[in-house]
Amino acid sequence: MSDDAQDSHEQAVAALETQIGLLVRRARAFSTSVAAEVHPDLDHSAYGILQRLATVGAERTTDLAAFLGVGKPTTSRQLSQLVELGLVERTSDPTDGRASLVRLTADGSRRFARVREDRRANLRRQLAPWADEDVESLARLLERFNDLGAGRPDAQQDRTDA
Numbered sequence: 001m002s003d004d005a006q007d008s009h010e011q012a013v014a015a016l017e018t019q020i021g022l023l024v025r026r027a028r029a030f031s032t033s034v035a036a037e038v039h040p041d042l043d044h045s046a047y048g049i050l051q052r053l054a055t056v057g058a059e060r061t062t063d064l065a066a067f068l069g070v071g072k073p074t075t076s077r078q079l080s081q082l083v084e085l086g087l088v089e090r091t092s093d094p095t096d097g098r099a100s101l102v103r104l105t106a107d108g109s110r111r112f113a114r115v116r117e118d119r120r121a122n123l124r125r126q127l128a129p130w131a132d133e134d135v136e137s138l139a140r141l142l143e144r145f146n147d148l149g150a151g152r153p154d155a156q157q158d159r160t161d162a
Contacts, residue, residue, distance in 0.1 A: 037115045039085050046078040050087065050104065050112045058103035060093065069149055087111065 001009070032044040048068055053059065059067075065075035079102055082088035087108030093099040104112065127135050 034115055034119060037118070038111045039087060041081075041085060042087070043078065043081055046082055049075070049078055049082060049102075050108065051116075053088065053102065053104045054109065054112050054116070058091065058101040060099055060101060064102065082108070 028044065031047050035042040035044040035047040038047065038050065049064065052064060052067060061075055061079060062072055064079075065072045068075065079088060079090075082102075083090065086105055088102050089105050090100045090102055093101050
């Protein structure tokens with residue numbers, strides 16, 4: 001790679017890092033407000049669990065943690081809060097009597113669906129000026145970017161093992 005190409009790549013990576021940082025900060029603020037809409041006592045970091053369970057139905061804690069890219073203790077702690085709030089319930093896994101599954105309760109499903117529809121309506125309004133191809137490209141590129149971290153252990157684990 002030539003020096004010019006390397007400089008150009010470094011500038012592109014730096015610009016991407018800046019935009020990801022901004023996105024993460026805004027996403028945290030957004031998830032805090034959205035979580036409060038689901039339930040006033042819901043911790044914003046547990047909102048992703050509701051999102052995942054709304055998509056897959058029921059899932060083992062270990063699989064949920066792996067999908068979210070966090071450790072099982074973190075997921076278990078968040079699930080305990082969700083169970084306490086009546087948004088999630090634990091059931092036995094019909095394929096393995098030693099394991100359990102977690103899934104949304106009827107109330108959790110209803111609350112999440114209402115907030116998700118409001119969120120999607122807001123996104124539709126914000127993205128209305130964009131061409132469909134641009135929205136599809138952004139979704140595809142974000143999926144590709146998110147796949148870079150798929151299957152990685154908990155970031156906290158990474159820091160403590162280093």
